[in-house]
Amino acid sequence: MKRAYDTEILSVGTELLLGHVTNTDARDISEMLSKIGINVKYHTVVGDNPQRVRDCVAVAKQRADIIITTGGLGPTCDDLTKQLLAESFGLKLVENEAEMKSLYDYIAPGRKITENNFLQAMLPEGCTVFHNNCGTAPGCAFEADGKTVIMLPGPPKECNAMLRESVIPYLRKLSDEQIVSHSLRIFGISESRIDDMFASEMNAMTNPTMAPYAKECDCLLQVTAKAKSEAEGEAMVRPVMEHVMDVVGENVYGVDVESIEEAVMALLKKAPLTFSLAESCTGGEVAKRFTDLAGASEFFMGGAVTYTNAVKAKLLGIDRDFIEENNAVSYPVAKAMAEGIRRELGTDVGIGITGLAGPDGDGVHEVGDVFVSLAAKEGTFVRCLHLGKVRTRSFIRRMAGNHAYDMLRRYMTGLDVIAGYDK
């Protein structure tokens, strides 16, 4: 590291001070910056008020080397961040031709273009422009008065994409230390059990380090090294990761992936097969998660969302009496759903999910009782899960989907499909 690069994130937006939205931008920026070795020292939130924004910029200039703003770049009269930051650093706003053209292309043809729209293409003179691939307002960065100023749009998707695409590469140039960090994603065992497994090792480590984090329905171990070069960093983290793999083994579903469906996609690309889904309690969410990924159509042929017995009978070719005799939430019906969708759509694998996501029970099962089934040429496998108690509908649905993808992953890698998770 050439120097400390203390960073302050200044979020501008009255909606944050009214509690209408949560400041996830500050979290995302902090998380990504910490991974490249830049220390965030302060977050500040201020409303859309010119004088208060000016005052906060003055405070930030005193205590930070890098000031990152979020929000206030849009087309409305509340959006003042660029004007105020440029003013605070004695810069003019000038029209950026490329962004002006991009705005024209985006808004035209046939739509009314307002004066305010074009304010978005006015940027501080001499700045580096960050094109917004998810919205209209560009971000930018400039150096002035010995500070680095970066301005990002407020909507979380836009902010996050710009961070990954433009800001991290821009900031990496400021540092001569490389941070190498990998996350081992783990499904089926809890963060506290991971913590127990590695507590003494983790306490003894300084560089590289290892830290467990709980996500909503799984957890991860982050292994991080600081080194002079990327190669050196990779060499430092490799033995730690291999050790974790030895201990946690088949519960590690992927490295540096965002989700278990992404890990499944990577496996499918290596060893293609087709699959289909029959969803009851998850209501389309399991299909949605896979089809969020580009290229899904190569492996996922389709599915049925069957919210009634009649629809289960109709779309999956299951005898209606059979469903009613066994109860729609049951081992035999889950099995028949996976087999039915596999047969109807002619896929290599069929997956069936039926259960109670709540809030109400059915008098037979408890909320959170879910059956997840995988049918393939080798036979049909069913997990009987109890995900309920204090859990929410959204947790139960998401967790059921994780089990479906975990079963598919284990099927594809030759592991026992039913085993492999804490009951």
Add this chain to the structure above:
Amino acid sequence: MKRAYDTEILSVGTELLLGHVTNTDARDISEMLSKIGINVKYHTVVGDNPQRVRDCVAVAKQRADIIITTGGLGPTCDDLTKQLLAESFGLKLVENEAEMKSLYDYIAPGRKITENNFLQAMLPEGCTVFHNNCGTAPGCAFEADGKTVIMLPGPPKECNAMLRESVIPYLRKLSDEQIVSHSLRIFGISESRIDDMFASEMNAMTNPTMAPYAKECDCLLQVTAKAKSEAEGEAMVRPVMEHVMDVVGENVYGVDVESIEEAVMALLKKAPLTFSLAESCTGGEVAKRFTDLAGASEFFMGGAVTYTNAVKAKLLGIDRDFIEENNAVSYPVAKAMAEGIRRELGTDVGIGITGLAGPDGDGVHEVGDVFVSLAAKEGTFVRCLHLGKVRTRSFIRRMAGNHAYDMLRRYMTGLDVIAGYDK
């Protein structure tokens, strides 16, 4: 209002600056305070570093009347908030007998009691103690140097409970003003067009006020009044809301709702009908969104996710040659999908969605070309959308879903199903 009571929320915790957790405490506090007429002017986050916390307290003393801290009240050596705040206001920490007893009762029997545990019962002299009903660390409030200081625990559950149980009643005594605020959710016209429509009025308003906010795929107008009573506040916002309804009219899909599917659910509860979905490019997301809502099974019977022509033919009963002649992404196929799922599942309404969510095109259409169709006894209605250009796959999918629910909403309320949005 006796006086302004500008408030700053100072959150203490390095985990916030590393992006490991999101600052939901600041959002919760802001939301609750705004409802009792206290203005939150700043949020600040600082790490567990004594000097930086002192500096932030000094800044807060200059610009706020009420300082609310979160975090740093626990039993570890990082937990310094009470010591530092007491020191900043020249107060001593003294042992609180009731809290000491409560700690004994809570931690004993059988567990090792550390010295640090008891630091939690040391509180600023003369303070009002807020007992923690969800954890061990008490919160407190004191008045000094003309400021009100309130200290709350960091864990969101503890913070939230203490807010409701103790802090709001404590602060109500400072204010004799009520805030009434409603949000009008709008689909089909952009935030910048809303801004144009109302810019001069908004600038002229002081109480009540009106402000537009952009959400990912729609926008909202927030109308807020400060008044002596809730009834008076409601009376102040009502004519403003009626005026907005007159101008924006049928594009307002709901008041104080979170999403367009929630608005549709409210309509269905008043005038029940059944519907089904045939999804291609949205891949189950439109079904997932409705089934996120408890009670969905009363109105939504099921759906088909049809990612290939063969599956469209099989599950929707559409002739495969017809699909291939017309192209799967086309007006006739969208129409046939809506009609097919309605017929197959026997629902009042069938909705069909086919399009290109990207990232790759099909050589015929551009990414973002989507056809959304609604079939009912009155006939079949199709919207031809161009959602692409710089937009992401996830935006295109979400926006297609919003159009589907907007068409259903318009069908149910007797409006022109196809019209009503900016092209």
